Structures are given as structure tokens and as C-alpha cells.
Amino acid sequence: MSRDSVLGWTLIVLVVISLFLSFTIWSQVPGNFSVLKMAYEDNKVDxxxxxxxxxxxxxxxxxxxxxxxxxxxxxxxxxxxxxxxxxxxxxxxxxxxxxxxxxxxxxxxxxxxxxxxxxxxxxxxxxxxxxxxxxxxxxxxxxxxxxxxxxxxxxxxxxxxxxxxxxxxxxxxxxxxxxxxxxxxxxxxxxxxLTADVNLKVVGDVYVSLAPYELPMYSLKEEQISEEQIASKFFPDFSITRRIQERDGTVIYTDGQQGLRFYGSGAFEYNMPVPKEAKKAQSFYESFVTAVDFVATHGGWPKDAYLSSYSEIKGASGPAHIFKFKIGVNGFKVVNGDDLISVTVEGNQVKNYYRNQSFSIKQIGILDLMTPVEALNTAVATKNIKAIEDIYPAYIEEQDELKPVWIVETEGMEVIIHSPSE
Structure with missing residues (x-):
């Protein structure tokens, strides 16, 4: 092989090594959610x-x-x-x-x-x-x-x-x-x-069923989560991600820019500082869609999840929107349940995402509820209720079970009326 050929092949090898090292360096620099943005743009949720x-x-x-x-x-x-x-x-x-x-x-x-x-x-x-x-x-x-x-x-x-x-x-x-x-x-x-009587004032329009109520009872079981599987949704490249375990059992994943914390309770929380260039104002609707799409690709939306509350925080660089979501059971509310999900959106980016422990449910029986009129009579007799704004069946979480009850709304309060068989 001639001297020129050797020099030529040496130059080619050096160029290949240079390109490989450049790729390695760039692929390990934490980005600004480019991979995750593509993910939830491809997984739009209505x-x-x-x-x-x-x-x-x-x-x-x-x-x-x-x-x-x-x-x-x-x-x-x-x-x-x-x-x-x-x-x-x-x-x-x-x-x-x-x-x-x-x-x-x-x-x-x-x-x-x-x-x-x-x-x-x-x-x-x-x-x-x-x-x-x-x-x-x-x-x-x-x-x-x-x-x-x-x-x-x-x-x-x-x-x-x-x-x-x-x-x-x-x-x-x-x-x-x-x-x-x-x-x-x-x-x-x-x-x-529902019509008023001498003992009870009806505020607005309240409708009650003429048929008896039967609702299932459920047992609750904590769902086991795969820590690594969830972390992979936030950190596509584990080679630049550190896993830290604290003395209280809390586990933290971080790449130096964003952080994901797993609590002993089964909840997890994500935080991402919003860079100045991303702090452009979004409408309430745009922030809501950002939150919905983000959750879809970072844990997913369970059946019966619904928007339970929202708020806006004013800041020097624009507002941040906080959305909270609860989960129901077959369309019925769990009145004493915690928020399942909380998402804070600032600019065009999710700043904080907290997700509570999830539970699976299994039916363990059927409970006959008293009629709505009987529930109202009980509320008047035992809770001294003078006015009613609404009455509806719902669930309460009690001793690892979900039990159906009546909820009487009165003067800004929710009064729980248990079945006599409870």
C-alpha cells in the first residue's frame, strides 16, 4: 500500500471518530423536552x-x-x-x-x-x-x-x-x-x-328518583407501579440520569435539569424549571390542553378521571395555571378522595406534575340505599338541615373499601348520609 493510501485511510478513520464523538456529546446534553414533546404530540387526547x-x-x-x-x-x-x-x-x-x-x-x-x-x-x-x-x-x-x-x-x-x-x-x-x-x-x-315542606326549603331545582337505589360496594387495592418504567417516560436516556435513594425511602431521578421523585406512599412528583424563553403567556385553553397531553404520555389517564378544580397564579412573566383531577367510580364521585393528579403549567411547559397512588377496585357486594326522601328525612332529623341544594348518591373511601352513601348539599356543605344497614 502506498504512502498516500495510508494517509487517506488514516484521514477517513479520524473523520469517523470525530463524527462519533460529536454525536455522543450532543446526544448526552439534556434537551428541553424535545423527545417528550414529540411523544405527546403523537398521542393527542380529546x-x-x-x-x-x-x-x-x-x-x-x-x-x-x-x-x-x-x-x-x-x-x-x-x-x-x-x-x-x-x-x-x-x-x-x-x-x-x-x-x-x-x-x-x-x-x-x-x-x-x-x-x-x-x-x-x-x-x-x-x-x-x-x-x-x-x-x-x-x-x-x-x-x-x-x-x-x-x-x-x-x-x-x-x-x-x-x-x-x-x-x-x-x-x-x-x-x-x-x-x-x-x-x-x-x-x-x-x-x-322535589318540593319544599314546612321543615325543609328546596333551593333551585332538585330531582329525585322514584325507583329504589342499589349500588355496588368495592374493595380497594393499591396498584403496584414500575418505577423504572415511569422514569423512562421522563428520561429517555438513562445513561445521563442519576438515581438517588434517600434514607426515608424516597427515590429521586435527575439529569441535572429536571427531577422526578417517588414517595414511599406510591405517589410521584415531577419538577422542571421553566426557562425564560419558554415563559410566554398561554391562554387557559392552551394550558389545559398542554396538561392533558402531558399526562397522557406520563402515566396515562385512568377511566373516570375528571377535572375537579383549577386556579391561576399571576406572575411577573405571565400566569401559571394549576389543574387538579379526581377519579370517580362508574360516574359517581368519591367525595372524600384526594386529588389523583395535579398539573401546573407555566408558559408552554409543565412545571410541576404530582400523581397520587392509584388503586384497583373489586366488587364485594351490593348495598340497598334508602330512598332519597328517607335520606332527606334522616338529614333533617339528625343533622338539623333546613335547606337543600341537591341530593345524589356517591361513594366514600372507608377502611380500604368504597361504600355508597347519600350526599346532601346544603349551604355550601356536603352532608353524608349512610345507609341504615351500615
Whole structure:
């Protein structure tokens, strides 16, 4: 081999080594979530799943109604139709009608969709792609529910947390006859409006079932998590990630920029300082979508998770939004359960993510609940309740079990009424 050939091959080898070392150095420099951003951009979650209605009130066109819960046969179909009609036929700027009186809807057919927590009007507008109308009248308003009624034409209303009613659309070519007829023909459980008596004041519209209640009881079991599997969602390259175990059993993963902490309770918490260039202001809707997509790829969304509360923190560089999520059981709330997930979004990035211990459930029996009227009589007799705002079945967590109870809402409080058999 000639001297020139040797020099040529030597140069090629040196270039290859240089490229390899450059790749190694760059691949080990912590990035700004580029890999994770790609991951959750490829795994989009419909954010309306986290605000699915806790109930849908069906106006049957007479003095009785029915209520669809997430386990009811026509819940999914009614929710799908309601979303599409809200999007397609909210074709006018909100017009204040006055305070809602559901008695006015008693003789017409319709659906009222109740959110698990009141939503800012502008969030609702963007979540459901409502493109028509000027929503400025609703700035600062929180929306409890929306109503679709068939009063000779399809009319669309919003109800805010102060019980004000706003009309936002109509369409003479649409109606609800088909879905209401299907629900009626299925012989659903009927509900009637609760009336006041000398011992109890009814605040607003409260509906109670005319049928007895039976609900399952469940045992709770902690779900075992794979620490390494979860950590891999945050740290794609373990070669530059340190694992630190503290004396109290807490385990910390860090790459010097972001940190993930596993607690002995089974919870884990992620923190990531937000760089100055990422602290650009996002709308409430954009922050909500950021939170939803992030959780989807960092632990996932369990069935029955729902948005339970939210808040905004003002800062010099813009607001941060905090979203908290709880988990229900077959659409029923667990009233004494902790938040499952908390996410803080600052700028366009998740700054803090806390996820509580998850549980699996197993049915261990059926509990016959007292009737709603019996529960109210018990509340009046034993809790000295003078007014009622709502009554509904829910679950409480007690001694590693989930037990069904009645919840009576009164003057800003939730009063728990146990079954006599408990």
C-alpha cells in the first residue's frame, strides 16, 4: 500500500471518530423536552374527555324526567349528539334570558348536560369549537351546564354558576325527537322535582328518583407501579440520569435539569424549571390542553378521571395555571378522595406534575340505599338541615373499601348520609 493510501485511510478513520464523538456529546446534553414533546404530540387526547358530564338531565315533555349517568345505556350516545349540536348550532352571541326556571322546560323535550365542575365560558367555547357569536358578555362567567330543547325548533342555552340563562343559538331544521324517543322507549328510571315542606326549603331545582337505589360496594387495592418504567417516560436516556435513594425511602431521578421523585406512599412528583424563553403567556385553553397531553404520555389517564378544580397564579412573566383531577367510580364521585393528579403549567411547559397512588377496585357486594326522601328525612332529623341544594348518591373511601352513601348539599356543605344497614 502506498504512502498516500495510508494517509487517506488514516484521514477517513479520524473523520469517523470525530463524527462519533460529536454525536455522543450532543446526544448526552439534556434537551428541553424535545423527545417528550414529540411523544405527546403523537398521542393527542380529546380534552373534552376530562369534562365529560357527571349527569345528563332528560326532559321527557311531561312532569317527569330521567337522568343519565356515565353507566346509563344512552349516556354515550346522548353526550356525542349533545356535543355536536352545541358546536354546530351555537350560532348567535349570548343573550341573557334571566334566571333559569326548569319548570319552563317541563312540557318540552330536551337535554341538559351538567359539567363535573363549572367551566370558564371561553374554555367551553374553544373546547367545543364554537366559532360563531361574540362571547364577551360571558367574560368571567363559569358555565354549569348547557341545554338543548326542542320547542318547535332546536334552541341552545347556557346556564352559569349564578343560575343565569343565556340563549346562544337556534335552528329550525334540527330537533331532538330521535334520541328522546329512544330514551323514552327504554323505560328509564323516572325522576320528579322535589318540593319544599314546612321543615325543609328546596333551593333551585332538585330531582329525585322514584325507583329504589342499589349500588355496588368495592374493595380497594393499591396498584403496584414500575418505577423504572415511569422514569423512562421522563428520561429517555438513562445513561445521563442519576438515581438517588434517600434514607426515608424516597427515590429521586435527575439529569441535572429536571427531577422526578417517588414517595414511599406510591405517589410521584415531577419538577422542571421553566426557562425564560419558554415563559410566554398561554391562554387557559392552551394550558389545559398542554396538561392533558402531558399526562397522557406520563402515566396515562385512568377511566373516570375528571377535572375537579383549577386556579391561576399571576406572575411577573405571565400566569401559571394549576389543574387538579379526581377519579370517580362508574360516574359517581368519591367525595372524600384526594386529588389523583395535579398539573401546573407555566408558559408552554409543565412545571410541576404530582400523581397520587392509584388503586384497583373489586366488587364485594351490593348495598340497598334508602330512598332519597328517607335520606332527606334522616338529614333533617339528625343533622338539623333546613335547606337543600341537591341530593345524589356517591361513594366514600372507608377502611380500604368504597361504600355508597347519600350526599346532601346544603349551604355550601356536603352532608353524608349512610345507609341504615351500615
Amino acid at each position: 380534552p373534552t374527555l376530562l369534562v365529560k358530564p357527571e349527569k345528563i338531565l332528560v326532559y321527557l315533555g311531561n312532569s317527569f324526567h330521567t337522568i343519565l349517568k356515565p353507566t346509563s345505556p344512552f349516556y354515550d350516545k346522548s353526550w356525542s349528539i349533545s356535543k355536536e349540536l352545541l358546536r354546530a348550532h351555537s350560532n348567535a352571541s349570548p343573550e341573557l334570558v334571566g334566571k333559569i326556571s326548569r319548570d319552563n322546560f317541563m312540557r318540552i323535550k330536551g337535554l341538559e348536560v351538567f359539567f363535573p365542575t363549572p367551566l370558564p365560558a371561553n374554555l367551553l367555547k374553544q373546547l367545543f369549537n364554537i366559532e360563531s357569536g361574540d362571547f364577551s358578555l360571558l367574560d368571567g362567567k363559569l358555565i354549569d351546564s348547557f341545554i338543548l330543547v326542542d320547542d318547535g325548533q332546536l334552541s341552545v342555552y347556557l346556564v352559569d354558576s349564578e343560575k343565569s340563562l343565556y340563549k346562544i343559538g337556534k335552528d329550525s331544521k334540527q330537533n331532538l325527537n330521535s334520541i328522546i324517543k329512544e330514551i323514552e322507549e327504554s323505560n328509564p328510571p323516572l325522576y320528579a322535582g
